[in-house]
Amino acid sequence: MGPCCPLHTLTAALAVAADAGAPYVTVAPGGVCPVVFSSDAGETFPIVVPSSVTLAGDDGGCATIDFDSPDGGVAVSLLGQSSIEGFTIEPALPDAAYVGIACDTGTDGSSPLPAYIQDCVLRGGSVATKTFPGISTPSSCSCLLELSGTSVHGFGTGVQIYWPAGFQTVVVTHCDISGNSVGLELWAPQGATPTLLGPSTWVHDNVGDQIDVDTGPAGGWTLTGAWIPWSSCSTPLIVSGYKPGYGIRAGSSNPTVTIGDVQFPDGEPIEGTDYGCSTSCGSQVAIDDPCDGGFDGG
Numbered sequence: 001m002g003p004c005c006p007l008h009t010l011t012a013a014l015a016v017a018a019d020a021g022a023p024y025v026t027v028a029p030g031g032v033c034p035v036v037f038s039s040d041a042g043e044t045f046p047i048v049v050p051s052s053v054t055l056a057g058d059d060g061g062c063a064t065i066d067f068d069s070p071d072g073g074v075a076v077s078l079l080g081q082s083s084i085e086g087f088t089i090e091p092a093l094p095d096a097a098y099v100g101i102a103c104d105t106g107t108d109g110s111s112p113l114p115a116y117i118q119d120c121v122l123r124g125g126s127v128a129t130k131t132f133p134g135i136s137t138p139s140s141c142s143c144l145l146e147l148s149g150t151s152v153h154g155f156g157t158g159v160q161i162y163w164p165a166g167f168q169t170v171v172v173t174h175c176d177i178s179g180n181s182v183g184l185e186l187w188a189p190q191g192a193t194p195t196l197l198g199p200s201t202w203v204h205d206n207v208g209d210q211i212d213v214d215t216g217p218a219g220g221w222t223l224t225g226a227w228i229p230w231s232s233c234s235t236p237l238i239v240s241g242y243k244p245g246y247g248i249r250a251g252s253s254n255p256t257v258t259i260g261d262v263q264f265p266d267g268e269p270i271e272g273t274d275y276g277c278s279t280s281c282g283s284q285v286a287i288d289d290p291c292d293g294g295f296d297g298g
Helices: 010-020
Strands: 024-026 035-037 047-049 054-056 063-067 073-078 083-085 088-091 098-103 114-118 121-123 133-137 144-148 151-153 157-162 169-173 176-178 182-188 195-197 202-204 211-215 220-224 237-240 248-250 256-260
Touching: 010 024, 010 047, 047 054, 063 073, 073 083, 088 098, 133 144, 133 151, 151 157, 157 169, 157 176, 176 182, 182 202, 182 220, 211 220, 248 256
Parallel strands: 024 054, 035 063, 047 073, 054 083, 063 088, 073 098, 083 114, 088 121, 098 133, 114 144, 121 151, 133 157, 144 169, 151 176, 157 182, 169 195, 176 202, 182 211, 195 220, 202 237, 211 248, 220 256
Antiparallel strands: none
16 A cells, blocks of 8 residues: 555555555565565465556565465456556466466446556466466456566466457557467457557567467457657567467468568568468568667567
């Protein structure tokens, strides 16, 4: 909550925030680093961030959620218009199977509500034992997710996004998604044509495909970085480290995949090879932006 209302667990503080209508729960390390939150320390999983509440770690990266539930499950659940920022989320045991953050925001009556993940680090464990995603918007739920400044490593799927009907753009910016079985999984319903806006996001060195794309019939995705309006340069989406898998693989429903402002440092995005785009990909526009000056993963 704040210095006026110190509490020892996130579970308790978030419950008080929900009852009081307080907008923030903030971790105050008090000179201790890391500050570990676990069931042994009194937390109840999943840690639920209520609607319109921000759960904020400290600027020094000390706030750590240590998932130690013996039954698996979800570490953090985000409800409507909630946020989490500045946390490390990791398993207590290296082979624990769990979802780092799940998003189920509900709707305002017609459209999904947003949730925000910013400046977090999510760690799984041995990829060979992982089937769960690091960050997930389940198909049975409604969530307009915005993800920024976050790294996801060591899960079955790094980030799994089911596109919410009624919105055209999903934002994943300045993120590092690597070391998972699959990096980024995108799905949209029949006839939908959403856009993934991924400026300065690096999807790389995942075990299989870097990005898997699928839709219902007659659907498709556009994957793009972002042009800087006042210059001729862009902040591209970077896809690398994909051999022997695909950089971008279109699923069995044969969706159209349009690519723009995307860099493929490992080779040209040629269809039907062991890199670039799979044979069922649609139109492609690969941008090798000379203004970018390389990508540092930040």
